[in-house]
Amino acid sequence: MAEYKPIKKVVSGNYAAAYAAKDARVQVVAAYPITPQTSIIEKIAEFIADGEANIQYVPVESEHSAMAACIGASAAGARAFTATSAQGLALMHEMLHWASGARLPIVMVDVNRAMAPPWSVWDDQTDSLAQRDTGWMQFYAENNQEVYDGVLMAFKVAETVNVPAMVIESAFILSHTYDVVEMIPQELVDEFLPPREPLYDLANFEKPFSVGALATPADYYEFRYKLAKAHEEAKKVIREVGREFGERFGRDYSRMIETYRTDDADFVFLGMGSLMGTVKQAVDLLREEGYRVGAAKVLWFRPFPGEELYELAKGVEGIAVLDRNFSFGQEGILFNEAKGVLYNTKARPLMKNYIVGLGGRDFTVSDVRKIAENMKAIIEKGELDVEVDWYHLKR
Amino acid sequence: MEIPENVKKRLSIPAEEHFYAGHTACQGCGASLGLRYVLKAYGKRTIFAIPACCSTIITGAWPYSTLDANLFHTAFETTGAVISGIEAALKARGIKVKGEDGVMIIGWAGDGGTADIGLQALSGFLERGHDAVYIMYDNEAYMNTGIQRSSSTPYGAWTTNTPGGKKHFLEKRHKKKVIDIVIAHEIPYAATASVAYPEDFIKKLKKAQKTPGPSFIQLFAPCPTGWRSPTDKSIELARLAVQTAYFPLFEYENGKYRINMPNPKNEPKPIEEFLKFQGRFKYMTREDVEVLQQWVNHEWEKLKKLAEVFG
Ligand SMILES: Cc1ncc(C[n+]2csc(CCOP(=O)(O)OP(=O)(O)O)c2C)c(N)n1
Ligand code: SF4
Numbered sequence: 001m002a003e004y005k006p007i008k009k010v011v012s013g014n015y016a017a018a019y020a021a022k023d024a025r026v027q028v029v030a031a032y033p034i035t036p037q038t039s040i041i042e043k044i045a046e047f048i049a050d051g052e053a054n055i056q057y058v059p060v061e062s063e064h065s066a067m068a069a070c071i072g073a074s075a076a077g078a079r080a081f082t083a084t085s086a087q088g089l090a091l092m093h094e095m096l097h098w099a100s101g102a103r104l105p106i107v108m109v110d111v112n113r114a115m116a117p118p119w120s121v122w123d124d125q126t127d128s129l130a131q132r133d134t135g136w137m138q139f140y141a142e143n144n145q146e147v148y149d150g151v152l153m154a155f156k157v158a159e160t161v162n163v164p165a166m167v168i169e170s171a172f173i174l175s176h177t178y179d180v181v182e183m184i185p186q187e188l189v190d191e192f193l194p195p196r197e198p199l200y201d202l203a204n205f206e207k208p209f210s211v212g213a214l215a216t217p218a219d220y221y222e223f224r225y226k227l228a229k230a231h232e233e234a235k236k237v238i239r240e241v242g243r244e245f246g247e248r249f250g251r252d253y254s255r256m257i258e259t260y261r262t263d264d265a266d267f268v269f270l271g272m273g274s275l276m277g278t279v280k281q282a283v284d285l286l287r288e289e290g291y292r293v294g295a296a297k298v299l300w301f302r303p304f305p306g307e308e309l310y311e312l313a314k315g316v317e318g319i320a321v322l323d324r325n326f327s328f329g330q331e332g333i334l335f336n337e338a339k340g341v342l343y344n345t346k347a348r349p350l351m352k353n354y355i356v357g358l359g360g361r362d363f364t365v366s367d368v369r370k371i372a373e374n375m376k377a378i379i380e381k382g383e384l385d386v387e388v389d390w391y392h393l394k395r
Numbered sequence: 396m397e398i399p400e401n402v403k404k405r406l407s408i409p410a411e412e413h414f415y416a417g418h419t420a421c422q423g424c425g426a427s428l429g430l431r432y433v434l435k436a437y438g439k440r441t442i443f444a445i446p447a448c449c450s451t452i453i454t455g456a457w458p459y460s461t462l463d464a465n466l467f468h469t470a471f472e473t474t475g476a477v478i479s480g481i482e483a484a485l486k487a488r489g490i491k492v493k494g495e496d497g498v499m500i501i502g503w504a505g506d507g508g509t510a511d512i513g514l515q516a517l518s519g520f521l522e523r524g525h526d527a528v529y530i531m532y533d534n535e536a537y538m539n540t541g542i543q544r545s546s547s548t549p550y551g552a553w554t555t556n557t558p559g560g561k562k563h564f565l566e567k568r569h570k571k572k573v574i575d576i577v578i579a580h581e582i583p584y585a586a587t588a589s590v591a592y593p594e595d596f597i598k599k600l601k602k603a604q605k606t607p608g609p610s611f612i613q614l615f616a617p618c619p620t621g622w623r624s625p626t627d628k629s630i631e632l633a634r635l636a637v638q639t640a641y642f643p644l645f646e647y648e649n650g651k652y653r654i655n656m657p658n659p660k661n662e663p664k665p666i667e668e669f670l671k672f673q674g675r676f677k678y679m680t681r682e683d684v685e686v687l688q689q690w691v692n693h694e695w696e697k698l699k700k701l702a703e704v705f706g
Contacts, residue, residue: 027487056483061519065476072480202442212468214456
């Protein structure tokens with residue numbers, strides 16, 4: 001094994017995604033532009049134009065076709081990649097089911113963007129979370145480094161369990177903000193991520209087969225079960241791949257929920273994506289002020305790391321769930337999931353849902369402090385004021 | 396059944412079968428014949444992409460397949476995009492596509508999946524110039540969902556969402572000329588074909604195979620179930636569609652039009668000839684038949700002009 005000397009580059013989250021796709025040696029990219037994802041596919045096109053990557057690039061006429069073309073490419077044995085945001089992801093919805101149902105390990109980057117109307121190009125996780133039940137795995141990156149690492153790991157996990165994966169970064173906060181990213185030399189990426197060995201290959205004519213044919217009630221159910229099992233299996237694979245990544249490159253992803261100063265915490269903030277950077281910084285300040293708080297970041301939302309959440313919940317009195325998303329008629333999606341996971345366990349900390357940052361509304365350290373004060377008060381009283389708090393509302 | 400070599404030599408289309416018996420098409424189904432001919436022309440080194448349509452069913456439910464070739468079932472509107480992706484993958488893997496010894500990638504879709512919901516993906520596929528063949532089998536309605544109109548349904552035809560009633564029928568729009576839309580993309584090869592003329596169809600398939608870039612064939616494929624016609628009349632109806640110039644056979648090759656009617660000297664028969672045996676036309680009045688005839692005349696004259704000017 002060659003020695004790992006990272007290549008440091010100052011890049012946007014989008015460029016981090018593009019570099020990762022190139023380093024993963026993707027063979028087919030089919031994509032359609034949408035703000036704020038566009039610079040991912042532009043950068044990949046540049047790599048091709050400069051001869052830095054050998055990729056078949058299909059400039060399709062819509063996101064629906066982007067995913068359909070990736071599906072065709074993946075079914076024909078290639079490593080396929082695309083990227084999109086919000087309306088584009090919604091347009092792909094039907095094909096997302098097709099990719100997972102046909103067990104194709106496509107990797108896609110979604111740049112979280114709020115859904116219209118009203119038009120908004122800013123951050124909001126509802127676009128990707130609305131794809132929760134499509135059978136795709138979902139990895140939420142906190143920073144540009146995690147975008148890069150996430151794409152590489154996603155391919156490895158996806159190709160091991162034959163389930164597609166989404167790597168999700170936030171609009172502008174990551175997609176267009178430059179930061180130092182440690183990239184991995186090509187030969188080391190190649191060792192970590194060898195060429196794909198497809199589950200089936202449309203270009204193999206030895207024994208003709210068909211994919212996706214009609215399944216009667218006698219068989220359809222088992223197809224679903226197998227996909228469900230693949231997600232279960234994926235949890236193990238994710239942890240192993242994350243550990244291997246850590247051993248090779250020094251950044252450990254062996255846990256699906258990253259915890260920060262949670263060991264002796266009275267209560268923790270639970271959330272996903274870029275806002276957790278702000279939360280961690282706030283935790284440090286709050287600790288100095290005597291709050292015993294910690295942060296827990298859900299890296300992989302699908303499959304959902306229920307066991308790790310349970311371990312966390314056992315040790316705390318309260319969980320403030322920060323949702324940059326909303327399921328209308330109910331509550332924040334992570335909150336909903338987290339409560340659901342804990343229902344049949346003995347861990348029942350007070351859980352409160354804070355809806356924050358929708359449509360790019362700024363979420364700052366002082367917001368975290370206010371939430372901490374509120375959480376402290378609730379815990380002292382032993383009961384919730386409200387369960388779902390639209391935190392930023394102009395009252 | 397083994398076909399003796401001397402008989403094989405006399406056959407004008409390949410004897411080999413790659414479309415298995417036991418498929419689930421209705422009796423007299425034109426689409427299933429079409430699939431059989433495609434496989435005769437291209438053999439088993441073929442990858443099919445088939446969207447939602449009757450052919451999804453015809454080709455067999457899991458775990459069976461009636462095709463001696465690989466088949467990817469895909470979403471209704473995605474044929475053009477999926478074959479684009481398959482082609483890109485094979486190119487990325489260095490696998491030869493199209494031509495005598497290349498893998499054939501076939502999009503096989505109905506008129507609904509082509510003229511309506513799949514038109515965008517078809518256009519993208521054509522415009523980008525992928526090396527694959529798109530075959531639209533035209534049975535002039537959505538048969539798989541129980542006979543609803545498509546934009547390829549002709550004027551005056553009954554369908555379940557354009558029913559005939561006490562007052563009149565509802566389908567008052569003329570058949571969309573998908574092939575014209577395709578040709579507007581100026582692709583290297585496009586043609587119409589009919590299951591009543593398999594030699595012509597196979598010749599066109601072979602031409603599509605040899606021509607680099609995207610090819611498109613619109614195949615006329617009667618559907619006795621949807622047309623309310625006797626199951627033993629499908630070939631006759633397909634032949635009459637050509638003979639009446641309702642569905643003329645022609646090719647568009649590198650900018651040139653060539654009409655290939657079986658008897659070029661014959662004037663087209665009146666449209667009534669084609670309308671007979673078909674329950675779907677029973678609501679038409681004399682005037683309606685005249686409206687349809689006018690449309691056929693107009694389109695036929697247009698085609699002849701094109702062949703004259705761009706022949
Ligand atoms: C997005 C979507 N909408 C609707 C359907 C339902 N559907 C399945 S097949 C079909 C009609 C197919 O018609 P056509 O393409 O003409 O082929 P045919 O059935 O006549 O062979 C429809 C509407 C679908 N599968 N997907
Ligand atoms: S409904 Fe028509 S197109 Fe469909 S299988 Fe039957 S005959 Fe063929």
